[in-house]
Amino acid sequence: MERGPVAHSKPPRRLTWQKLVTVPAILVAILLLLWLYAGNVTLDSIARNALTASLVQTALWQQIKLVAISTFFVLIIAIPLGIALTRRAFRWASPPVMALANIGQATPALGLLALLVIWLGIGQKAALIGIIIYAVLPVLSNTVAGLKAIDPTLLDAARGIGMSRSGTLTRVELPLAVPLILAGVRTALVLNVGTATLATFGGGGGLGDLIAAGIRVQRTPVLVVGAVLTVALALLVDWLASLVEVWLRPRGLED
Template sequence: MRPHEHRPEGEYEVKGVAFRDAGGSEQEAPPPPAAGRQARRVTWQKVTFLPAVLVAVLLLTWGWFQQTDLDSISRNALADGNVWLRLRQHIQLTVISTFFVLIIAIPLGILLTRGKLRRAAPAAMALANIGQATPAIGLLALLVIWLGIGEKAALIGIIVYAVLPVLSNTIAGLKANDPTLLEAARGIGMSPLGVLGKVELPLAVPLILAGVRTALVLNVGTATLATFGGGGGLGDLITTGMTNQRMPVLLLGSILTIVLALLVDWLASLAELFLRPRGLEAGS
């Protein structure tokens, strides 16, 4: 038997010199797992940096207040747990208004991408644009005239002001879906409701969450105006400090509002990462 007949597969002999097929022993490196890519998106810096900065700001503010000589007006404005009461009211206004924005804007956005209701989408978007284009303080004043002073008028004003980003992002996210994917889903026998719940909405989740994040930050800022309608919140501290020219009270109300807005935005950014469908993460 000739020697070259015992050579391994892919190896040849030409004039006494052995050769192998190029790439015969090479193997493609396996692609990195999608889970690894997803895990790297949530770094320890993202989880810890902003909260650490906010805690530092609050500690510095508290230390400054310990060294500040407050007069009787400032002490009365901050006494008897008034700061915690206003902070709790502000959080309550933000949470309740965001809840109603979600249950109004997302279902409405879905309906405006279905069948004949598509024609009403431009009119609905124009109406939402009018609501946000209207100055918040003017809108609140009209609602107070109509509904009277209280938390109800403030909540409605905040909701009207924050509907647009969630509504527009819901419509945009659903319209951006690849028609071939939707047709394939229908082709395998999925019902319209199944296509919506298992294909359309999961693909639109990133845009919808971005709209919710924007609405949350808007609600924190707009809630400071609730004080002009008797709705309470941190706006009470800000207006008290401005009208009485007491900088410590004004500074405390402003810092707490900014910290709350940044904290809400940070929490929303984490929610965007964790609620994003894993299939989209793997493909990104």
């Protein structure tokens, strides 16, 4: 009895048009509403001076720099440290290091920033260190969890076919742990956007300057512009991180 041709299922699409379009459409709508609000609300001289194009652009650029620099250092600290804590020689250090990372995030961000300003002085350096300490935990814990969740029989099989420890790490362990690691990175990015607004209290700049100015001078439009731009930036960063997450996820792990 002859069998008919076998129907091969199509591989799942890595990116759908909904993922590509939905968030940008929401962002455009938010920014359009903000533009309409700022253009129709009555501004006095204090609000106009606080919302000049140059000041808003400077605050937004400072916020982007704070997020980008802090995320870079979070990645180069948390991922290698997470890998090291899952190696046999350093597993003993995992509980105290994780406890220290938990303390770093459990500490109120503003209190942590105040302590760093007392130690390092006012400026972006104290703000960046505070943001980094606050965002290390999600990436570190997800890296450790992703590597520990791998089936030991897969590692035994890799070593059985002659792979070195470094080869097993780069070709088996890390690809399998990628989804969890990227989820931690995505969480850290969004955390960084929010925490970076507190940099204003340490002289670090950012969109927090607009929010603090709006509260200080009691001008709602200034506060609204700073808050809405922060939300829009968080949505944009989360969307970009989701695209990178889909792109870097191994095809064999597609849902």
